Amino acid sequence: MTPAIRPLLAGNWKMNGTASALATLEAIAAGIAHLPDVFDTLLCTPATLVHRAASAAKATRIQIGGQDCHTGQVGAHTGDVSADMLADCGARFVIVGHSERRADHAETDDLVCRKARAAIASGLTAIVCIGETGAEKAQGKTLAVVERQLLKSVPDSATPRNVVVAYEPVWAIGTGLTPTVKDVAEVHRFMRDQLSARFGSECAGMRLLYGGSVKGANAHELMGIDHVDGALVGGASLKAEDFLSIARAFPALAEA
Numbered sequence: 434m435t436p437a438i439r440p441l442l443a444g445n446w447k448m449n450g451t452a453s454a455l456a457t458l459e460a461i462a463a464g465i466a467h468l469p470d471v472f473d474t475l476l477c478t479p480a481t482l483v484h485r486a487a488s489a490a491k492a493t494r495i496q497i498g499g500q501d502c503h504t505g506q507v508g509a510h511t512g513d514v515s516a517d518m519l520a521d522c523g524a525r526f527v528i529v530g531h532s533e534r535r536a537d538h539a540e541t542d543d544l545v546c547r548k549a550r551a552a553i554a555s556g557l558t559a560i561v562c563i564g565e566t567g568a569e570k571a572q573g574k575t576l577a578v579v580e581r582q583l584l585k586s587v588p589d590s591a592t593p594r595n596v597v598v599a600y601e602p603v604w605a606i607g608t609g610l611t612p613t614v615k616d617v618a619e620v621h622r623f624m625r626d627q628l629s630a631r632f633g634s635e636c637a638g639m640r641l642l643y644g645g646s647v648k649g650a651n652a653h654e655l656m657g658i659d660h661v662d663g664a665l666v667g668g669a670s671l672k673a674e675d676f677l678s679i680a681r682a683f684p685a686l687a688e689a
């Protein structure tokens with residue numbers, strides 16, 4: 434982790450969860466309440482749950498986020514949800530550019546950047562996701578992909594308050610595979626350097642998350658890497674005990 438940066442543990446429920454999942458949120462909140470208050474905790478629920486989740490999380494340390502937003506705030510876009518709508522429901526964050534949306538909906542870096550700008554305009558923090566595919570990694574293109582996606586997906590108006598960057602190698606998502614510690618360290622150092630070169634000291638405090646098969650068994654090792662300021666967790670955020678086993682790695686590292 435990076436000294437002086439408050440870490441963020443974020444769960445992404447993806448397309449999972451109906452009203453009964455609020456019991457999971459409550460169990461996570463109860464577990465987090467027993468840990469030192471030295472890191473932030475976020476659950477990005479399906480849009481249909483954001484309002485109820487935000488109400489359920491009100492008196493807890495859990496913050497609520499969405500998983501996507503439109504580039505505009507109102508208009509004739511059947512089925513879409515705007516950042517303003519998420520904020521109105523109680524969301525504080527929204528994920529943009531997750532690799533599943535880039536793949537399923539052909540989202541480009543430019544579109545992701547415009548979504549991030551819409552999120553910022555609504556007062557949300559945008560979690561901008563980037564990461565190489567397995568084929569790109571095999572071709573030695575990891576840093577080139579990360580450089581391009583960072584440059585094109587992160588808006589010029591980014592600050593540590595309104596943007597979080599999540600490095601999620603596509604091949605590590607939901608597979609049980611993770612990059613080596615050396616590889617994660619190289620990418621996160623690279624991201625920090627790129628952001629510093631572009632934004633100067635303004636962005637020194639921007640949180641850089643790692644995502645991709647994070648679980649209790651590897652959380653301490655992955656979160657202990659320099660410039661890894663938290664995690665974006667998919668599968669292991671769906672069960673309270675799995676998520677809390679990751680959360681338990683945070684206090685010692687955040688306080689170190």
Ligand SMILES: O=C[C@H](O)COP(=O)(O)O
Pocket residue numbers: 445531601605606607608644645646647665666667668669
């Ligand atoms: O947004 C979360 C990532 O896609 C990671 O998912 P995962 O923890 O199931 O690998």
